[in-house]
Amino acid sequence: MSNIRFGTNIITFYDHAFWGLDPDLTYPQWSAVFNSDPRRYFEGMFDAAREAGLEGVELAPDPAGWQAALAAYGTPAALRETLDSRGLVLTSSYAHGRQLIGNGMDDPAARPIADDSFRRHAEFLVAMGADTIVTGNIMRSRFGNESPDDTATADDFQRPVAREVHERFADELNRLGAIVGEHGVRIAIHTDAYSICSRNEDIATVLSLTDPTTVQLCPDAGHIALDGGDPVAVLRDNIDRVPTMHWKDCAMPHSGHLLRGDQKERHAVMLTYFRVLGSGTVNWREWMEVLRDNRWKGWATEEIDNSPDPVGELRQGLEYFRTELAPIYG
Numbered sequence: 001m002s003n004i005r006f007g008t009n010i011i012t013f014y015d016h017a018f019w020g021l022d023p024d025l026t027y028p029q030w031s032a033v034f035n036s037d038p039r040r041y042f043e044g045m046f047d048a049a050r051e052a053g054l055e056g057v058e059l060a061p062d063p064a065g066w067q068a069a070l071a072a073y074g075t076p077a078a079l080r081e082t083l084d085s086r087g088l089v090l091t092s093s094y095a096h097g098r099q100l101i102g103n104g105m106d107d108p109a110a111r112p113i114a115d116d117s118f119r120r121h122a123e124f125l126v127a128m129g130a131d132t133i134v135t136g137n138i139m140r141s142r143f144g145n146e147s148p149d150d151t152a153t154a155d156d157f158q159r160p161v162a163r164e165v166h167e168r169f170a171d172e173l174n175r176l177g178a179i180v181g182e183h184g185v186r187i188a189i190h191t192d193a194y195s196i197c198s199r200n201e202d203i204a205t206v207l208s209l210t211d212p213t214t215v216q217l218c219p220d221a222g223h224i225a226l227d228g229g230d231p232v233a234v235l236r237d238n239i240d241r242v243p244t245m246h247w248k249d250c251a252m253p254h255s256g257h258l259l260r261g262d263q264k265e266r267h268a269v270m271l272t273y274f275r276v277l278g279s280g281t282v283n284w285r286e287w288m289e290v291l292r293d294n295r296w297k298g299w300a301t302e303e304i305d306n307s308p309d310p311v312g313e314l315r316q317g318l319e320y321f322r323t324e325l326a327p328i329y330g
Contacts, residue, residue, distance in 0.1 A: 003297040004329065006321070007056030007091040008304075008314060009246070010064050013045040015306045027264045034063040038072040046086050052314035056091035057083070058134065058244075058301050066093045066124055076127035090128040091299040092188070092218075092244050095121060097135035101172045105138070114172070115179055118187075122180035132243050133180060134188050134218045137197045138169060141256060150260050157256040161196045163205065169196060170209035177214030188218035188243055191234065193227040193270065194256035200234050207241055216241045220303070221282045222248030222274045227256065232286045239290060244299045247317070249280030271305055277317030278324065288328040 016023050016030060019041070025033070034041050042064065049057050059066045073079040083089060100117055103110040121133055140161065141152040177187050189206065191198040197206050203217065217238050221231035223246075235242065251273050259266040278284060290296075300321075307313045 003295075004291065004300050004326075005055045005091075005298075006247075006300050006302055006318060007054050007058055007088075008049055008052070008302050008310075009058040009060050009094065010042075010045045010049070011060040012302075012304045012307050012310045012314065013048055014060070014064075015308050015310070017308060018310060019044070031063040035068070038063070038068050042069060042072055043082065046083060046088060048311050049088060049314075050086040052311045053318055054088070054302070054314065056089045056299060058091050058299075058303075059093040061094055061096065061136075065096075066121055070124060076124055080128055090125070090130045091301065092130055092132040092134050093121065093125060094190075095133050095135040095187075097137050097190075098139070098192075101135065101169070101176070102138050104172050105168050111172075111175070114176060118176045119179050119183075122183040122185040125185050126183050131185050132188050132216075132218075133185060134190050134244065136190050136192050137195045138165075139192075139256075140194050140196055152257045152259075154255060154257045157194060161202055161205075165196060166202065166205045167209060170206055170215075173206075173210050173215045177211055181211075181214035186214050186216050186243060188216045190218045190246070191220050191224050193223040194259075198224055198227050199229050200237060203234060203238060207238065212241060216243050218242070218244050218246060220246035220248055221284075221287065222246070222250040222280070222303075225250035225280070225282055226254055226270060226273050228253040231282050232290060235287060236290045239294045239296060242296070242298075244301060246301045246303045247277050247321075248303050248305075249275035249277055249282050249284075251275055251280050267305075274305060276304060276313045276320075277302055278320035279316075284320075284325055285328060288325045292329045 016025050059069055069079055100114040104114045125131060141156040180187060189197050196202055219234050219242060224231040224234055254273050259269055302314055302317045304313050
């Protein structure tokens with residue numbers, strides 16, 4: 001349907017087996033393989049997105065991020081031509097908020113690095129005809145920039161985030177939003193599970209402290225549900241600040257304090273809870289009613305991190321949307 005257009009974050013194509021690689025590759029090993037021939041992997045991802053029937057792609061966390069794409073193709077014009085040839089457009093692009101924003105919260109001397117990165121990212125997006133940077137945010141455990149350690153407790157994930165933390169986070173977002181806003185670009189906060197901006201009360205605080213023109217929200221239904229929240233409530237309460245959204249399903253909640261290991265090891269456990277659109281616990285019919293009632297228009301990013309069958313699962317989700325959800329919108 002013309003009002004809601006589907007793309008995917010190309011992290012969907014990160015599964016090693018999809019490329020015929022050893023499924024036990026570590027993240028550094030996968031990154032090394034990707035970086036040995038990035039153009040081959042980008043084009044394989046774009047081909048798969050086209051085969052799945054999508055209209056757009058969102059650039060991913062490393063290794064297939066915006067800087068890697070620019071290095072692989074040389075210029076935004078060359079990358080845009082590659083997408084055009086497949087009937088695709090760039091919908092948005094991901095930024096590593098946990099590092100760039102978190103480092104600035106921890107050390108003011110690190111802020112120029114984030115400022116420069118977001119400025120160049122915005123310039124890249126403008127050249128690509130896009131206008132949204134989707135950024136990750138800060139983990140709840142220990143309320144700091146570092147990943148949760150293996151001694152995290154349930155209380156670390158259940159107790160409220162101190163307002164002072166939200167205020168410092170918002171200050172970083174407002175500064176970066178002003179920078180990208182000079183280029184007509186906006187930041188959309190991704191609702192990472194177990195973060196300081198994934199639960200409705202936290203989202204309300206952060207959005208109340210930030211400029212609505214340049215700092216907006218990218219609700220990820222699967223991440224919100226995994227963290228025990230209500231994705232529909234988040235969407236309904238913040239629909240006027242949502243330029244794009246991630247359509248991911250989830251089997252059931254899982255408390256963040258139970259995760260162990262480094263960031264990639266924890267993410268591997270989280271992946272076991274995510275599901276294809278329409279096959280989990282998210283109430284997509286109510287989600288769609290919110291979009292209908294607000295006549296929302298924009299990009300729906302059907303994201304399935306590291307899918308073992310990305311084309312098949314993306315098609316499955318699109319079929320569910322067409323048959324079950326699109327009629328609700330009318």
